[in-house]
Amino acid sequence: MINIEPERLKQQLTFLFEIDKLKTIIRRNNLIATPERLENSAEHSWHLAFYVLALAEHANEEINVFRTMKMVLLHDIVEIDAGDTFAYDIQAVDTHDREVLAAKRIFGLLPADQAVEFMSLWEEFEAGATPEAKFAVSVDRLHPLMHNYVTGGGSWKRHDVKRPQVDKRMLPIQDGSVTLAETVKAILDDSVEQGMLKTS
Amino acid sequence: MINIEPERLKQQLTFLFEIDKLKTIIRRNNLIATPERLENSAEHSWHLAFYVLALAEHANEEINVFRTMKMVLLHDIVEIDAGDTFAYDIQAVDTHDREVLAAKRIFGLLPADQAVEFMSLWEEFEAGATPEAKFAVSVDRLHPLMHNYVTGGGSWKRHDVKRPQVDKRMLPIQDGSVTLAETVKAILDDSVEQGMLKTS
Numbered sequence: 001m002i003n004i005e006p007e008r009l010k011q012q013l014t015f016l017f018e019i020d021k022l023k024t025i026i027r028r029n030n031l032i033a034t035p036e037r038l039e040n041s042a043e044h045s046w047h048l049a050f051y052v053l054a055l056a057e058h059a060n061e062e063i064n065v066f067r068t069m070k071m072v073l074l075h076d077i078v079e080i081d082a083g084d085t086f087a088y089d090i091q092a093v094d095t096h097d098r099e100v101l102a103a104k105r106i107f108g109l110l111p112a113d114q115a116v117e118f119m120s121l122w123e124e125f126e127a128g129a130t131p132e133a134k135f136a137v138s139v140d141r142l143h144p145l146m147h148n149y150v151t152g153g154g155s156w157k158r159h160d161v162k163r164p165q166v167d168k169r170m171l172p173i174q175d176g177s178v179t180l181a182e183t184v185k186a187i188l189d190d191s192v193e194q195g196m197l198k199t200s
Numbered sequence: 201m202i203n204i205e206p207e208r209l210k211q212q213l214t215f216l217f218e219i220d221k222l223k224t225i226i227r228r229n230n231l232i233a234t235p236e237r238l239e240n241s242a243e244h245s246w247h248l249a250f251y252v253l254a255l256a257e258h259a260n261e262e263i264n265v266f267r268t269m270k271m272v273l274l275h276d277i278v279e280i281d282a283g284d285t286f287a288y289d290i291q292a293v294d295t296h297d298r299e300v301l302a303a304k305r306i307f308g309l310l311p312a313d314q315a316v317e318f319m320s321l322w323e324e325f326e327a328g329a330t331p332e333a334k335f336a337v338s339v340d341r342l343h344p345l346m347h348n349y350v351t352g353g354g355s356w357k358r359h360d361v362k363r364p365q366v367d368k369r370m371l372p373i374q375d376g377s378v379t380l381a382e383t384v385k386a387i388l389d390d391s392v393e394q395g396m397l398k399t400s
Contacts, residue, residue, distance in 0.1 A: 032220040046246035066266040
């Protein structure tokens, strides 16, 4: 590759080439459009940006939509090094340390000021404490649930996930949006009734 | 599916389910990470959001980064109905009419106020007249060029594309960013030198 000038642009392009790898990280949930294919984390992040844009009015508190969108667009980039952790995997406890290292390496490819901004957005998402992070976490939980529901069970069936596990996983949604949490409850009730999700 | 209340939320979710289809629209350029796989338009749009975020400082004029990001995230949604048009395809002239119909149908799934906002962002991108649209168009042209360059020729080689065609295609980049246009020129010179791109 040619030596790109200025140095800042070179660092930015290096980061942009690196994150292409997120398109190869495969999640456990399937697509809606072609349920035989599992989703990758880049297209998932794209979809979440629209969950934020379209659903922001349902947040419990008024949110900065731009910051929330940036959070969902970058929250999974750490998976390039750390891999995707299935929500219902018991071994998920050790992943946070690996993800911190990944965030430092990958965001560290950018010029320092941008690295700090991206790192801070990622940490805000992980901490889940601000109204923006709470809503970002809500849509991140909501999205695969919707894919499972609309495709007749999806990863719940494939991985024999039970209603109490899903209820627990969906608990943070109420902190971001009571409206969405109520919708989730109705959808899970219907999923059980339709035989897509077992209670035990 | 259960009857979701309120009606606005139902419309928003219907839109969010519909746009899942963008993940099945395959472009002509390959990934960097796994060059044997072609990119889909959803992951392309995700990547462009980061091109905007990381490179905004190189825009000729100061841009509203949030609006520019929304533009690149939604600019390809019309392909769900209209299909992806290869940049070097002569038949591309007829696609705009199909894309207008597609935008009306798909954005029209949203509540009216949101449909108007999304339609207006899409029209702004298509018109390419504002500083934000000019920069959005620039990164949309830059992105596949970078993938071709970094993977040794990519779709230029597969589709026997020549330097003058690429130069013409890249012309709008200078309207968005002279810095990026200069980088593109250097990259294309090197691509010819390295034998990735033929001059005639």
